[in-house]
Amino acid sequence: MTGPALRVAALSKRFGGTQALRDVDLEVASGEIHALIGPNGSGKSTLIKILAGFHHAEPGAVAELDGEPFDLGHVTASRHDRLRFVHQELGLVGELSAIDNLALSHGFARTAFGNIRWPEMERRTTALVERFGLGIDVRRPLVTATPVQRAVVAIAAALQGWEGGRGVLVLDEPTAVLPPGEVARLFDIVRELRDAGASVLYVSHRMDEIFALADRVTVIRGGRRIATRRVAELTPRSLAELMAGEETETDHRPAPSAGAADPVLEVRDLWAGPLRGVDLDLARGERLGITGLVGSGHEVVPYVACGAHAGPVSGRLRLPERSERWTEARDAGALGLPLVPADRAGEGVIGDFSVGENLTLPLLHRLRARAGRLHRRRESALAEDWIRRVGVRTAGPGARITTLSGGNQQKVVMARCLAQRPPVLALCEPTAGVDVATRLQLYDLIERQADEGMGVIVCSSDTQDLLALCTRVLVVRDGRIAREISGRDITEPALVHAMEGTE
Amino acid sequence: GSGTTPAADSSQAAAPGSPGLTAARAALKTYAQRPAAISVTQPVGKKIPKGKQIDFILCGVQSCKDLADFFTGAAGQLGWKVKQIATQGTPESVQAAYEQAVRDKPDAVVASGFPRAVYAKQLAQLTAAGIPVIQSNADDVVGDGISLLKNGPKDVGVQGRMLASWVVSNSGAQANTVYFDLPAYTILKPVKDSFAANYKEWCAGCALDNVDVPITAVGKDMPDRVVSYLRSHPKVTHVVFSLGLLNVGVPSALKTAGLTGRHIVVNVGDAQNYQYIQSGLTDGAMALNSHETAWLQVDALARHFTGQSMAVDQKAALPNMLVTKDNLPSVDGDFPIVESYQKQFKALWGLS
Amino acid sequence: MTSTPTRAAELPPSAPHRSAVFVPGALGRRAVAALSFRNIGAVYVWLVIVVLFSVWAPDTFPTIITVKQVLNGNAVAGLVALSVVPPLAARVFDLSVAYTMSLTSVLTARFLVSAGLGPGAAITLAMAAALLIGVVNGIVVVVLRVDSFIATLATGALIQSLITMVTNDSSITGVQLLATPFASIAQLDADGITLPVLYLLLAALAIWFLLEHTATGRRLYATGFNADAARLQGVRTDRLRFLTLVASALLSGFAGIVFASSVGSGSPTAGTPYLLSAYAAAFVGATQLRAGRFNAWGTVLAVLLLGTGITGLGLATSAQWAASLFTGSVLIVALVLTGGRIALPAVLRRRKGIPSTAGAGTPAESGTPPVTGKET
Amino acid sequence: MTSTPTRAAELPPSAPHRSAVFVPGALGRRAVAALSFRNIGAVYVWLVIVVLFSVWAPDTFPTIITVKQVLNGNAVAGLVALSVVPPLAARVFDLSVAYTMSLTSVLTARFLVSAGLGPGAAITLAMAAALLIGVVNGIVVVVLRVDSFIATLATGALIQSLITMVTNDSSITGVQLLATPFASIAQLDADGITLPVLYLLLAALAIWFLLEHTATGRRLYATGFNADAARLQGVRTDRLRFLTLVASALLSGFAGIVFASSVGSGSPTAGTPYLLSAYAAAFVGATQLRAGRFNAWGTVLAVLLLGTGITGLGLATSAQWAASLFTGSVLIVALVLTGGRIALPAVLRRRKGIPSTAGAGTPAESGTPPVTGKET
Numbered sequence A: 001m002t003g004p005a006l007r008v009a010a011l012s013k014r015f016g017g018t019q020a021l022r023d024v025d026l027e028v029a030s031g032e033i034h035a036l037i038g039p040n041g042s043g044k045s046t047l048i049k050i051l052a053g054f055h056h057a058e059p060g061a062v063a064e065l066d067g068e069p070f071d072l073g074h075v076t077a078s079r080h081d082r083l084r085f086v087h088q089e090l091g092l093v094g095e096l097s098a099i100d101n102l103a104l105s106h107g108f109a110r111t112a113f114g115n116i117r118w119p120e121m122e123r124r125t126t127a128l129v130e131r132f133g134l135g136i137d138v139r140r141p142l143v144t145a146t147p148v149q150r151a152v153v154a155i156a157a158a159l160q161g162w163e164g165g166r167g168v169l170v171l172d173e174p175t176a177v178l179p180p181g182e183v184a185r186l187f188d189i190v191r192e193l194r195d196a197g198a199s200v201l202y203v204s205h206r207m208d209e210i211f212a213l214a215d216r217v218t219v220i221r222g223g224r225r226i227a228t229r230r231v232a233e234l235t236p237r238s239l240a241e242l243m244a245g246e247e248t249e250t251d252h253r254p255a256p257s258a259g260a261a262d263p264v265l266e267v268r269d270l271w272a273g274p275l276r277g278v279d280l281d282l283a284r285g286e287r288l289g290i291t292g293l294v295g296s297g298h299e300v301v302p303y304v305a306c307g308a309h310a311g312p313v314s315g316r317l318r319l320p321e322r323s324e325r326w327t328e329a330r331d332a333g334a335l336g337l338p339l340v341p342a343d344r345a346g347e348g349v350i351g352d353f354s355v356g357e358n359l360t361l362p363l364l365h366r367l368r369a370r371a372g373r374l375h376r377r378r379e380s381a382l383a384e385d386w387i388r389r390v391g392v393r394t395a396g397p398g399a400r401i402t403t404l405s406g407g408n409q410q411k412v413v414m415a416r417c418l419a420q421r422p423p424v425l426a427l428c429e430p431t432a433g434v435d436v437a438t439r440l441q442l443y444d445l446i447e448r449q450a451d452e453g454m455g456v457i458v459c460s461s462d463t464q465d466l467l468a469l470c471t472r473v474l475v476v477r478d479g480r481i482a483r484e485i486s487g488r489d490i491t492e493p494a495l496v497h498a499m500e501g502t503e
Numbered sequence B: 001g002s003g004t005t006p007a008a009d010s011s012q013a014a015a016p017g018s019p020g021l022t023a024a025r026a027a028l029k030t031y032a033q034r035p036a037a038i039s040v041t042q043p044v045g046k047k048i049p050k051g052k053q054i055d056f057i058l059c060g061v062q063s064c065k066d067l068a069d070f071f072t073g074a075a076g077q078l079g080w081k082v083k084q085i086a087t088q089g090t091p092e093s094v095q096a097a098y099e100q101a102v103r104d105k106p107d108a109v110v111a112s113g114f115p116r117a118v119y120a121k122q123l124a125q126l127t128a129a130g131i132p133v134i135q136s137n138a139d140d141v142v143g144d145g146i147s148l149l150k151n152g153p154k155d156v157g158v159q160g161r162m163l164a165s166w167v168v169s170n171s172g173a174q175a176n177t178v179y180f181d182l183p184a185y186t187i188l189k190p191v192k193d194s195f196a197a198n199y200k201e202w203c204a205g206c207a208l209d210n211v212d213v214p215i216t217a218v219g220k221d222m223p224d225r226v227v228s229y230l231r232s233h234p235k236v237t238h239v240v241f242s243l244g245l246l247n248v249g250v251p252s253a254l255k256t257a258g259l260t261g262r263h264i265v266v267n268v269g270d271a272q273n274y275q276y277i278q279s280g281l282t283d284g285a286m287a288l289n290s291h292e293t294a295w296l297q298v299d300a301l302a303r304h305f306t307g308q309s310m311a312v313d314q315k316a317a318l319p320n321m322l323v324t325k326d327n328l329p330s331v332d333g334d335f336p337i338v339e340s341y342q343k344q345f346k347a348l349w350g351l352s
Numbered sequence C, D: 001m002t003s004t005p006t007r008a009a010e011l012p013p014s015a016p017h018r019s020a021v022f023v024p025g026a027l028g029r030r031a032v033a034a035l036s037f038r039n040i041g042a043v044y045v046w047l048v049i050v051v052l053f054s055v056w057a058p059d060t061f062p063t064i065i066t067v068k069q070v071l072n073g074n075a076v077a078g079l080v081a082l083s084v085v086p087p088l089a090a091r092v093f094d095l096s097v098a099y100t101m102s103l104t105s106v107l108t109a110r111f112l113v114s115a116g117l118g119p120g121a122a123i124t125l126a127m128a129a130a131l132l133i134g135v136v137n138g139i140v141v142v143v144l145r146v147d148s149f150i151a152t153l154a155t156g157a158l159i160q161s162l163i164t165m166v167t168n169d170s171s172i173t174g175v176q177l178l179a180t181p182f183a184s185i186a187q188l189d190a191d192g193i194t195l196p197v198l199y200l201l202l203a204a205l206a207i208w209f210l211l212e213h214t215a216t217g218r219r220l221y222a223t224g225f226n227a228d229a230a231r232l233q234g235v236r237t238d239r240l241r242f243l244t245l246v247a248s249a250l251l252s253g254f255a256g257i258v259f260a261s262s263v264g265s266g267s268p269t270a271g272t273p274y275l276l277s278a279y280a281a282a283f284v285g286a287t288q289l290r291a292g293r294f295n296a297w298g299t300v301l302a303v304l305l306l307g308t309g310i311t312g313l314g315l316a317t318s319a320q321w322a323a324s325l326f327t328g329s330v331l332i333v334a335l336v337l338t339g340g341r342i343a344l345p346a347v348l349r350r351r352k353g354i355p356s357t358a359g360a361g362t363p364a365e366s367g368t369p370p371v372t373g374k375e376t
Ligand SMILES: Nc1ncnc2c1ncn2[C@@H]1O[C@H](COP(=O)(O)OP(=O)(O)OP(=O)(O)O)[C@@H](O)[C@H]1O
Pocket: A015, A016, A018, A019, A020, A038, A039, A040, A041, A042, A043, A044, A045, A046, A047, A088, A403, A405, A406, A433, A435, C359, C360, C361, C362, C363, C364, C365
């Protein structure tokens, strides 16, 4: 290895009262995959956004590409050529097509009149995208594409016009919403790039990915660099210690369930979106996983059960403890089951509300005082109670929810569902983008609720969630339940095979 | 088509020498003459006190502002101060302006354009305080606090008669007329009625259709409306607008639509219409007497301040004139109808 | 293999702070925040204006009559501005309020004058018409799912045509409108303060209570900020949006009746001049007091701020151009002072094409204006 | 249990289409999509209107003169409507266009009449004023970060005061405005089609080209849809938003000059009646052709749709309430037909739910209105 492909030193950044980065140094050797990890809010994305020129670092920072210093204040062409980004949440414009998104950063092929040469753009984009072996209609708006397709578009956008492969590709949590099969494909791409001579700076909360992919890893915490190590020298445990600053337990297999108990939810013959006739029974205290490839339909199940699916549905369901009557699926909303949605920012939190307001939104009917007035004191007591119970890290119920890290926001969303004391709780991607420590807390929380008798549906594409949480897993393929795995049989290979249909 | 009386054919019956036509021509002849004298002849006869303070409440459109400026000029001659109070023409802002006048306690209040319903409360207060209120161009009546009303509903009827005389004369009593009215301005109603009455009287067989225009069309799709109307009523020969404002943009729209040979005459001409007349785009206009009205109001106040009645001025008929390209005095803005009106008024006031 | 209670114990570091809310320091800090430029910038602008006019027109401006004049003169404008607050809180534009106001004003007048009904019956019928408008708006916006901005423009045109039918575009006047029972609605005064000021106060109180102190208000805001999330939490967003449209129609309809009583006539264009200024006031109001939320007192504050200026100008100068110059500059100054960038843009930007870039840039960066050369 | 190449084969249903773009089937399908109600609902409404009026006024309506009249009569309205399209594409409201239009109309008139300048100089100066307005708007909205909706209301008030200063609130007239070089700007015609129609065509072409066929256009849309993501992609969103405000000021300023030439006077309220209808047209336009995007031809289509109706009504009846009744109903019908919920609400509501329901969700869902009982 020659000198570092990318070096930054003394990087600091402050947002109002938050010191996001303090004197961070980082070196990415050429031809290496360098992982950057740290808890939520530790400053990873901020570092990356500074490199991208989206934020400005405080004075005194040094940055070099291949030993040549560059000015962090200006996005110069040479920096742009050798430093490419796939931002957290991908940074794409959903209403625009792949062609447009690729062209936003890199310009369009134009004629002498300045108008875009669409056929050429289409060819160019298709070529870039097809390199990753996924067919994508490059002309359709990206909202209609799958997450993998979007990730691929984001990577293709980052890589376009990258000559010779020299330079640094920065990936910020690209796998947060990808199912395992797609993750593997992404890894192949990343390795391929590395083998072509590029360096990669890779951010993820998934430990296993670090070990599968990275050469070295830098840990930051609270805006400070804690350590940089060769991955080969680390164990999952020692890495987790570096991150958390103390010893933590990473293995979190559930205790075997107490055996079949009374059902709390029965679903029959559910048709919705891609679903084609799904039946399921959920027992008291059961943690039932539902998984599948993106598009298989598994992600629709909790939405339908909670009456939140937009679009035609059919089927019926009932809560035997509450009533013997079956409810039509299209009226499922009347059952009032709460849902932790997959898209936290879009459907979970209300960004302009405080933590307390977010927490109590579905509970307001309980807080009525005279004349329909909201009982403010009871409200804040309720909020504080739940903040304490689920361990939300916040200045108080009055803090704006967007000042919390994603993981803490997730706890708020979960807390407000739990506070409704539902017989059944449906969770979608409960740990997406959540750091290791928080993830463990969330597991713990879910487990405790289940132990008290609540039935939990965990709909996730993250096998770690399923392994750690679930007593039984239903694998959905092509809209039908293809396989049911329970207890000790729930293993990563078993899940992947069932999802892909390769048993 | 709507309301067009079966006239086109019967109008042929009206021979060139019909009595109606003769009468109309005779009337037009007087209206087309530029009057040389104001109608008040009795001098004030006493020393007019200086330093009077007068509030003039505007109505939010140009003609009121003109009136206020002329009034201010005349009052200046007598050493009076005029405070113009702007309004946006909304009833509320007019009320607020009167409210302010009540607080100012001026020697007199002059206003234009609004029916008394809008400011009845303040009017009562002004009356109680003994402050005379002078109105013009409003759908109102003299008395009950209004000391003088010029161009009220009784006075403006003549404008309709003037327009009718021109249309009947110009067509040789063979007109097929459309009258565009702006009902939003109620003071224009007597004009419309008098037009219809005189028109029928002078030319019983002439067709007349009446089209109401919403005020929202003014300045926007008015030309389009006129074009559409004329296209669907191809026999119409004469177009009358109850306000000069309505004609803005119409001539060029007619031209591009290929609608030639229609004659246009407007009530209450303004600079733009005079320029249209000058350029041959419009045929005639009833020229309003803003200058004379303003000076007459000052004259009335002069009498009031010297302890006399305003009856002289209330009775006096203000001059009007029907202008066409042949007798157009000027195209630059409003011109006085009586050329030497200032000299004549000053003589009454003992200033010359 | 055990499920460790991991770090839950370490997490809530804030518990001590919370219980310390009533310590003087905290109280002081809260007061400072409440009185900051960013919270009530408009109040400071208002004070500056008052001082300015007191110097400029020392005889007439700093008097109790001016206070009354400002209150009386802006009550109707305040009612109209308040009427758009609940829909805006739920991110619904109701541009038909101006027409609704005109309609009830002419309907009341017509019923009183031509139909010979008593004030009670006339007002009831006019309010029924307003209710109907609200329902139609609700149907078009909520049931037929037409964008509220354009849908209420369209229903506004329909109402306009109704107004034209009723009035033939000219004001409806009559002695019945000037007689006591009806005239008192707007003209009865106690010590120079007329009844509409009371209506304004009551309406502001009601909306404030609704938005700040009831579950419905909270749900309204939730609907406005993130309808999807709200719906998932069981908020009946469609019903709420429907109801806000009904409420705005009723309130603006009531403003029309007050207007008719105050000017003693039913004007077919009564509402038109109020439309843009109502939105201006609501938007300025949303930067005040409860920054980022359309709210009642902020709106009233904005109406009075602008009203004070206009009244002061009227006393100090008769230059016609002064009023709009003043309005424009005061708006800009007040908004720049308060940071101003709430409301719509936040709404428009909130959404992220793809699972979101939300939290990152938008709200946090707003503290530090455009320092970065990047953006220009 | 074969190892399917996962779902790649199933996912991109369009990959084959792309190479088969010229195959009749695909072409047919695209044509069907292009001609669907959802895409050009307004065109169908237009056709219905044309048929209706052709039956109602068979002698006068279905003629070439009507076509010319509609075109000539709506060219200025079209220009104003187009002027708000680029800002809206970037999610910027410019409510000052009406005032800009009035200002250039009176400035041109003043320069021609009182200052005695030639048409060239007068127009140049007036356009310079429009440019200045655009820059001021840009500064207030982009640099000072005041919400565009309220900021342009405020600058509109400032412009209004300028107009009052220039005109004393009365129209500026003069024979110079009726004389050839200046009058020709709006009145020169070829075969009954006047020049403003050409301007409208050119402006629509330019904006269409800009938005659809240039990189800038894509960046504008990206800015409007998701400013943060766009900025991460290196789009200079602030600069673009600034430029759209300049562009709208220039275009509406030009409309003012055309208006002055067409009516032969500078009116201080020239722009006022065009404001709401410009937004109505732009919003309806955004439901057409490129659903969800503010676009040039959709806007022109909307202007002509409404214009045809007004002209047809003028030919068929002279009831003064008919026009607004018609406008309101046509707007609602056209929007309901097209699904209508583009633009603002879609932007506000667009749910990207769980990754893959997004595909199913938004575009498909809109076909079947409120199925789930949940929402009501
Ligand atoms: N635009 C901003 N305004 C204010 N504070 C910010 C902003 N962006 C980031 N921060 C703060 O900077 C710190 C670092 O955030 P950053 O997004 O870099 O964390 P991260 O390490 O990427 O976290 P995660 O693992 O959750 O993605 C956090 O405290 C965050 O609140």
